[in-house]
Structure formats: structure tokens, C-alpha cells
Amino acid sequence: QQQVKQSPQSLIVQKGGISIINCAYENTAFDYFPWYQQFPGKGPALLIAIRPDVSEKKEGRFTISFNKSAKQFSLHIMDSQPGDSATYFCAASKTSNTGKLIFGQGTTLQVKP
């Protein structure tokens, strides 16, 4: 049972463009939604996270948009750079429980110069 569905599986964007990755979840008890960035040979690194009481969070070029009624959230990377080329994972957890993360399948982003 896939509780968090992520799309697209891969994404190619030109330098300076906007990268958008979408995730949908099923469990309405989830209350924490992080995005992780992973470079080859490295572990996932926490990029940005959001709680369901806000609809948007921005940190630099990275923005999370959250739609609680639709049970969807997305990552927007503005002015995408070649250095942003990585695999991105969305995740969800219920922090009142163990806080274990339920991950999406991952999106491989390639930003072309």
C-alpha cells in the first residue's frame, strides 16, 4: 500500500526554469511533510518541511505548497540550477506517533545548463 505517491519519476528542466514535484497522501493523521534532497553517494538531506496549518512555506528558491483538502503537497524550485540536479523525496509522518517517515518513490531532477 503506497501511502505517499510522488510524481513525476524523472524531470528535466532548463537552467533558470521552475521545477515542480508533486506528492499526494492518504492518511489524514499525517501532520509533518518534509522534502529531502539526495545526491549520488550521499544520504537524504532535509531540504524544507511544512505542517498542515500553513498553505505555503518558502526558503530561498525552494517553496512547499500544501493543499490539505486535496491531500496534496508540492515542491517548487525557482530559478533551477545545475547544482540542484539530485533525487528528491517527499515524505509524511505522524509526529504524535513514532515520527517514522513514509516516503514517496522519489523524483530524479536533471537541470540542463
Added chain:
Amino acid sequence: EAGVTQFPSHSVIEKGQTVTLRCDPISGHDNLYWYRRVMGKEIKFLLHFVKESKQDESGMPNNRFLAERTGGTYSTLKVQPAELEDSGVYFCASSHSNFGQYFGPGTRLTVT
């Protein structure tokens, strides 16, 4: 501050052998998690420690997997005997609370 470290970075073993993976969390982090990513699929939760106690083992695949956390510090994950389907990347993560997990670089396990 040192991050989460894992050892070894890569292990190749034959089916039926035993392998032990080690994770050293960030100092002071009581929460320690193990995850696994198999064949390019999603990263899946295995188990969660709070200090030396297992809080949630719901993701452990079967009884061939044994996790321990000595004195609430480092943790080991033993696979005995290993099967082909155990191949994958095993990640360890630690955190102060139930959010904000920091991941290690992972151990790539290949069972042949």
C-alpha cells in the same frame, strides 16, 4: 557537529552469510531510525529506537533482521542469513524529536 555515520559504506556477501551494519547517530539524539531502499523504490521504514528501547519494529521484514542499540548510543542491524531480496541501501537517521531526521550516507548491501 559530526553527522550520522554508517559503516561499512558497501558490503558484498553471499546468500546465507551474515552481515552487520553499524550506525552512529548525532550525539545527543535519542531517536534513531533504520530505513531501506530497494531497487530504486521508495525508502521504507524498518524500525525506531528511543534511546536503547525499540519503539516501533513494524517495518522489519522478518526475523532474519535483528537491530540493537547499545546504551542508547550506536546501533547495529544484523541480517542473518542474508537472502537475495535483502540487497539495497540501508539508511540510518537520528533526531532530537519526532521530526527533523538527519540521515547517514547509507550502507549499500549486495547479496549474491
